[in-house]
Amino acid sequence: MRKDDIEKLKKILGPENVSDNLADLYVYSGDASVHQAMPNVIVRPNNIEEVQKIMRYANKRKIPVVPRGAGSGTSGHSVPIDGGIVLDMKRMNRIIEIVPEDMLVRVEPGVVDDDLNRALSPLGLFYPPAPASSRIATIGGEIAANASGVRSVKYGATRDYVMGMKVVMANGRLVNLGANTRVHSSGYQLERLIVGSEGTLGVVVEATMRIFPIPKYRCLGVANFDKLEDAGNTISDIIAGGCQPSMLELMDGIGIVAVNKALDLGLKEVGAIILFEADGNVRSAIDYEINKMKKICEKNNGYDIELSYDPKERQRIFGGRKKLFASLSKYKDGIICTDLADDMGVPNSKIAECAKKIHEIAERNNVIMAVYGHCGSGVIHTKIMLDPKKAKQWKDADKVIDELYDYVHSVGGVTSAEHGIGLSKAPPWKKARKDIIPVMRAIKKALDPNNILNPHKIMDAPDDWVKATDLRYRVGR
């Protein structure tokens, strides 16, 4: 990029919304992943026209543009590996309209998930996907990653909520995708194509999302297990048994120790716990669901099962789960938690086997891995915990990733269930999905011929994630 490019951007947005100051460039060089790469400039548009102008200019000058929400992604989606412009969308954070009669909401991409829910709750409504990062995650970012969360087992992922959207394409043209109706059969479902595209196909500048009424009752259960395998089997039995949990979470012993250390929750330090929840408007129906799940827990050696309708108690138990990700760094001194191999998805029947396999592979390769996640929807979260200063540990991590994903793919699982591919998950994903890479490249080429939108991600990401960018840690020998 040239100096006059930055001057031009300042003319478009005003100098206060453009920064090439070293402090800003360094901070926007990373996200929650292990990667780091410096952009040339950060810009903060405030409306659709500004985004269009930026895209038109960048396309003409062939400058990479990396859209960014909260920067809470875990796979390096928003790490600008080719430099260029970081398009910080957080200023476009207005809720345009809430339409309860059509059960939809129109928002700008920078609206924070929790803010949206705060605005909806006085109307008795909510936006369900809620990833654990909902307190900062933006709707635009959630669309880009097809985020999902604890309630996705019943309510689905972001893609199930997108009705329509406005997107600025690579050449600056504005397109209106989807519809205001719950279903449409009017041509290609292009709004779905944008979901999960990680900013590589267009910039979402407005989204129309479905919303739901808040259920009248919620009941949360916790069950303890001595063996992780029993907990895993319980999950598959609950789903196969036709229960309808609104949440079905697993946390292994490592995770329990970590949240206890970090948050002093006083959870029993057992092999694993399961959190299960049922919600709805008819109390007897919830009683029926929750007891059915309780019985399945007991059948699989679950014990000390507690059930609670009390929101405060539910919050106390659930709070630990929401903060587990960061708490893992507290597990052991000298060991830190890295966002690697963090969200594979496997068929429900393979949860127990996969959980066991993860611990086995971790032990063989000298790293620690916690197993937790929204296992009801098939998502297993792990984190590789290692000593970042030792170069060998990064090789260990690479081996773990290789072995683990070979297993996950062999049982019909997916590389990423809810965080996206980005940079760090690209190598195993590319290995498993050779068939669709040419199709994806053809789509990318058609929509972004100059390859300026978040280039070199997903199918075009480097084959070695360790060397793809700088690692954000100081690695010794």
Next chain:
Amino acid sequence: MVKKVKFKRTKKWESELNKCIRCGYCYELCPLFKSYNWESDTPRGKLLLIHGMVTGKLEPTQEIVDKIFQCFYCKNCSDNCSAGVPVTDIITDARADLINAGFDVQGTIVEIDEDLCSVCGVCVSLCKYEALKIVKIKKDKQKIEVDKIECRGCGLCLSACPSGAITQKEGCNVTLTELHTTIREILTNEDKRLLVFACNYSIFPGMQLSQSETIVKTPYGVIVTMCSGRVAPELVLDAFEEGAWGVMVAGCPPEECDHDGNYKTRRRLILLQRMLKELNINPKRIKLEWFSTGESAKLKNSIEMYAKELDKMGPIKAYAKS
């Protein structure tokens, strides 16, 4: 010019800095991020910059140092970090290393205009962190010096200075001029009736709701000041002049204020109430209440009840706009 910094004090934090998983959950708790909206103003951003400098990936420059010196020490980030990273302790040590290397900055630190300062020392006795000191510069001349490592930017001294000699940098919505503008915006443009000054240290996280641009309409506006002790009397009077029906100041309970500013607020507001009475204005137009961290539900109820009370009272006649 690039200055060589040894990071003697900060070096020990490298493993803690590595523990920061960069989840970014600290954003929503940071008043500075709410003011500037740049990620470099978040606790995560500051830790990244410090990590970069300590590990030698980043050479300290004035612009980086400026960011490190922007922090009000509300500690919402350290208190809520699940990875247990002691954010503000790390920032303090980095500040010390940078000052020792010869960097000069203002950030959120207060500045004293020597031409206006009469060295009365009121501010010195106020500051709980002993960040202000009277020093001798010549035989018969003294001045007040600010310890840039210890100053928390709470602004207590600023609102107490009889000469108006203490200032803070504009941009964080804490200077008197900025606060006057916000008061006007809330009362005139947004047409609110009740103005709430809420302490950042105990209340801010619970008040995200009212700070959000996207929130449902309320009859009240909230201004998050730093310590409640920085609510200078003229700000309250200014609110009345701009058409407020009432002003509520929400501070930390006695014994809980990090800066002992709440006692000062109390005294100040009692005096103001007396003054209102003399002007034939109901002293209940000013309300002071205490809230601990996490008591956002109590705060919300209090505000709503006070709003109802004010509805009965109606506008202040003496200030009623024509």
